[in-house]
Amino acid sequence: MNNFGRILIMTSVEAERDAILRGIESDSRIDVKLAGVGPISAGIQTAKALAADEYELVINMGIAGGFADKAEVGSLVIANEMVSADLGAESPEGFITLDELGFGASTRVEADGDLGEILLEAIKAAGISVRVGNILTLSTVTGTVETTSKLQHREPGALAEAMEGYGVAMAAKEFGLPVLEIRSISNPIGPRDRSAWRIKDALVTLESASKVIAEVL
Numbered sequence: 001m002n003n004f005g006r007i008l009i010m011t012s013v014e015a016e017r018d019a020i021l022r023g024i025e026s027d028s029r030i031d032v033k034l035a036g037v038g039p040i041s042a043g044i045q046t047a048k049a050l051a052a053d054e055y056e057l058v059i060n061m062g063i064a065g066g067f068a069d070k071a072e073v074g075s076l077v078i079a080n081e082m083v084s085a086d087l088g089a090e091s092p093e094g095f096i097t098l099d100e101l102g103f104g105a106s107t108r109v110e111a112d113g114d115l116g117e118i119l120l121e122a123i124k125a126a127g128i129s130v131r132v133g134n135i136l137t138l139s140t141v142t143g144t145v146e147t148t149s150k151l152q153h154r155e156p157g158a159l160a161e162a163m164e165g166y167g168v169a170m171a172a173k174e175f176g177l178p179v180l181e182i183r184s185i186s187n188p189i190g191p192r193d194r195s196a197w198r199i200k201d202a203l204v205t206l207e208s209a210s211k212v213i214a215e216v217l
């Protein structure tokens with residue numbers, strides 16, 4: 001279809017960038033840049049890239065943790081919303097979001113739903129297991145059953161968590177650009193067990209999804 005002009009893909013680390021570059025092959029419309037790890041670095045690096053060049057679409061891609069029974073390791077998640085899940089205040093009654101605190105800044109950015117739908121169908125057609133739902137952005141990787149269930153209770157629409165989506169989305173929003181977050185699930189969210197991370201498989205899925213993106217957008 002190739003409707004888009006220039007697309008900016010932001011990803012955290014070199015292994016993710018290399019997988020995406022293998023997928024998009026030599027599509028000169030698409031730049032893949034490193035965001036670093038965490039929402040602050042991601043916001044700064046995305047804003048820098050958008051200030052330096054003209055783009056029509058911003059996509060945050062990478063690996064992520066998946067909530068049990070919602071996003072299996074090896075599958076892909078396309079975000080409905082990029083949600084900052086730790087921006088707010090704790091209280092004895094529970095977590096209070098920035099919006100609820102009355103600071104007037106949203107902790108959620110909506111993804112471009114039409115583009116998300118187009119990609120969902122194309123990625124499914126390529127034989128990749130994929131779902132659409134919210135993706136949480138956290139500065140700290142979840143590592144206990146307690147935090148996992150608190151997050152699930154607070155954000156029942158969340159399928160996955162990563163560390164950059166909200167930062168990338170805020171920068172894209174500032175520049176008035178549509179934004180997507182697409183994540184390949186490398187590990188289950190829960191008690192920290194690095195041996196359960198399937199990074200190689202997740203990078204292969206990321207590469208396949210990138211190929212579809214270059215073909216479809």
Ligand SMILES: O=C(O)c1cccc(C(=O)CC[C@H]2O[C@@H](n3cnc4c(=O)[nH]cnc43)[C@H](O)[C@@H]2O)c1
Nearest residue numbers: 012015016037063064065141142161162163164199
């Ligand atoms: O060790 C490696 O070979 C390697 C290769 C590619 C990527 C990594 C990373 O550690 C990427 C960090 C990146 O991954 C996201 N992520 C993945 N799982 C989770 C999670 O359960 N909770 C939060 N974030 C997760 C995150 O966006 C990090 O920036 C290593």
